[in-house]
Amino acid sequence: MTPVFGLCEDYVTRCAALDPLAAEMHGITAAFSAGTDYGPDGVAARADLIAGTLAALRPMTIASDTDRLAASFLRERLEAQLAWHQMNEPLRMLSAPIGLISSVRDSVELLPRDSDQAWRNIAARLAAIPAMFASWRASLDAGLARGLPAARRQAVESAIAADRCAGVHDALVAAYGDGPLAAELEEATALAYQGYAETARYLREEYAPRATQVDGVGAERYTVAARLSLGADIDLKEAYEWGWAELRRIEAEMIAEANTISPGASVAEATAILNESAYVVGDDRYLAWLQDRHDRAIEQLDGVHFDIAAPLRRIEVVLARGSTSGAAYYTPPSEDLTRPGRTWWPLAGRDPGGRFRTWSELSTVFHEGVPGHHLQVGAAQTAGDRLSRFAKTNFVSGHGEGWALYAERLADELGWFTEPGTRLGMLGGSAVRAARVVIDIGVHLDLPLPDGSRWTFEKASEVLGTSGRAEPHRIHAEVVRYFGWPGQAISYKLGERAWLAAREEAMRQPGFDLKRWHTAALSLGPIGLADLAAALRGQQGGHGR
């Protein structure tokens, strides 16, 4: 192992010890630890580790191209994270519906359940929830004391997210049955619920009155957040204008596509027709449909458009009953591949015996599964010694989400949206992502809308519903998310744009081969968008001819 790879290994190990919940989420194999310290001391320890690792990296000798790739990625990520720490963001880290409450909640559900020790770990994690939240509250209090309040809307919405956690672990604990640890699990679950409830009370009644009324974070904070999400410093005003143009382009395509559902039908009319015709009934059938479509996608791709490593030829579909985000998501396999890659599909309060639309979901299967996240993340995890441990277990949102959105478009190019409405579903998803660009940048930078008006929560909801064509029941949660997680929402569309631009450039070279280009692209592992095109050019030189 070269010194650079050794440093990456050491950083991952130490980081996992300081933040075991994040490590588990990324599939990092490490000794079990009950909880993460989100308090000021824990935050400072993580910042020190980042700064120390960067200092250690600086004088290192680069031995090879793989070394260079590993060092470059480590440096880029750690610099972005350090800048985020230096803005004191951990002291105002408050976002809903995706935030610390959902992370803690999901961390319990992600734990293995295959032995007595595993169940003891679950009990320990549940019992640690009050302490984890107490440490987080200490950081939030420290932020307030330093004049660094988070947005009030995020405090109130996070309180409601915590309220929703009442009963969220009941099914997991019930699955254990009445074995010898049943009492311990029950007691730990009660403690966990007290932790959620106390946090909800704190956020609603103590923090919210002292929080800021302003939702937008401003240019300085947004620039740091966008860099963290994209791995690039971009021209935000240019991206804002491009987002509006992209919304208009997609709208025109949707109108044309609606006409194929029923001649003369508007998008709304086509949607209504599909809602009444393309669905399955009941969560069991929904789960079976999802699993079947994940499996089919792997069969269609493997050996034809991609070579998929054997351990990755299975994705586990999970119905996320406690999720509040309303959006599907992916969790990667563990490093040792004993935990499979999983896609999570929120029921979001829907009737388990009710209808589940399929026409609008197929595109998301390609996004979360293959050729989207599972293929990309899995390719990194099975890359052997070509990628550092840091690269195998880390993620740049612009790169990863951009790839996943590119995967949806690729599926369209490959002609996979043959069932009625599925292509309209893909376009609808694309419209939401374009709307995210204008809302996220517009709100946080306080840029005017095309008609000269200013952004508010209500205006953002309106744009997401009308231009983004988001489903009405998802709009509130989506907009809350953009307001509370600056820079993340833009990563899908801007990442897709970067991937398409890189492919366009490669296609101009003689002898271009799409499968080979994809293979080369995935072999790079995660990389910031600033370095993506140059890295792909290098790969093309090495693999493309």
Added chain:
Amino acid sequence: MAGQAGATRVPAGAVALLASAIRYALGACARVAPGEMALATPCAEWDLTALLAHLAASMADVESAIRTGRLDLAPADPPGSASQDGPVPGDPVDVLRDRAANLLVACYDHHRGRRLVLVGGVPLAAGIVACTGAVEIAVHGWDVSAARGRGDPIPAGLATRMLGLCPLLVAGREGLFAAPVQVPSGANPGDRLIAYLGRVPKSLGKPPRPRATGTRFRI
């Protein structure tokens, strides 16, 4: 709507009262299952779907009042009528949570000690509006709990504060609440509050049953 027209004095802790009421009501709704939506509620002719829709609409009204400084009164539903609040897309409890968040954000953002809200053209202190909303939310939270056969009491601290305010807020109750239900002198504050608002506390031993409460309590 009852209350004192032209009042300028804001009850202390109005927003805190509202926050506590929301906490209680959302707790009552936390485990509502889709299969329970047709349950009868203590509000005559309202099933749980209608009650949740009404509560969500009331929250939106109060939010709008606080945010804009005015509220045009809709005529109250006559006792026994079904809720006129139309269906809102999505899970009713999720809709309620979203509305609750909007309401609380609006109250924290816009509530000022001397801020007035024009309710049907009559100026009222914003705090009075917030407290009225709090009572509405808490009592309907209890209705949800009762519909599910639980009748979890409104917490004593919250109920005690509301009991102190109710004579001010519910002065003209005709068409809004049934007559108060008699409870023993030693009844806990939660039971006393809901009895005052025309409900039958679980502790009286009678099962909650639909009553002509006319709980349309739009301010």
